[in-house]
């Protein structure tokens with residue numbers, strides 16, 4: 001899973017991300033390049049036009065939901081995992097939003113988190129993954145705010161020790 005959140009686990013307003021951090025956007029694009037991404041229908045619709053080499057897999061309960069060419073539709077997280085395998089991918093990158101992170105967390109093995117040093121309001125939150133103490137942080141990389149990025153951030157790489 002890959003996400004950016006504040007220390008209060010805010011990831012979004014419900015229809016957008018409440019910060020603009022080009023450093024994090026590059027990190028996100030670079031990590032997802034060439035990979036299948038699992039996205040909630042709401043996040044997918046927010047991100048229309050963003051995808052280049054990524055293969056979006058959209059999770060929705062709508063039976064008749066039609067995606068454009070190159071995107072896929074599933075109705076369960078397990079269906080997305082099977083589809084990513086069928087596409088020959090080594091990894092499925094769960095990319096939000098809040099409902100999808102919560103649904104996929106029990107199956108996740110790795111978590112790439114950006115901890116954003118900001119206090120913002122938002123209804124969408126990342127699940128409390130640390131309630132389960134099997135997650136271990138393997139690496140952290142801090143970046144201070146600068147002219148391009150209004151907030152400091154820390155990239156973190158977590159892995160589950162099952």
Ligand SMILES: NC(=O)c1ccc[n+]([C@@H]2O[C@H](COP(=O)([O-])OP(=O)(O)OC[C@H]3O[C@@H](n4cnc5c(N)ncnc54)[C@H](OP(=O)(O)O)[C@@H]3O)[C@@H](O)[C@H]2O)c1
Nearest residue numbers: 004012013014015016040042043060061096097098099100
């Ligand atoms: N900071 C970050 O890293 C980050 C990343 C991604 C998104 N976000 C933010 O997160 C917010 C959106 O999150 P959200 O929770 O409102 O929406 P979401 O998770 O993107 O999408 C929710 C939709 O996914 C479908 N869905 C959810 N659970 C399902 C299940 N178990 N089975 C089948 N379909 C399911 C439903 O679609 P239908 O209604 O079509 O049935 C539901 O309405 C936005 O503010 C966005 O900007 C932040």
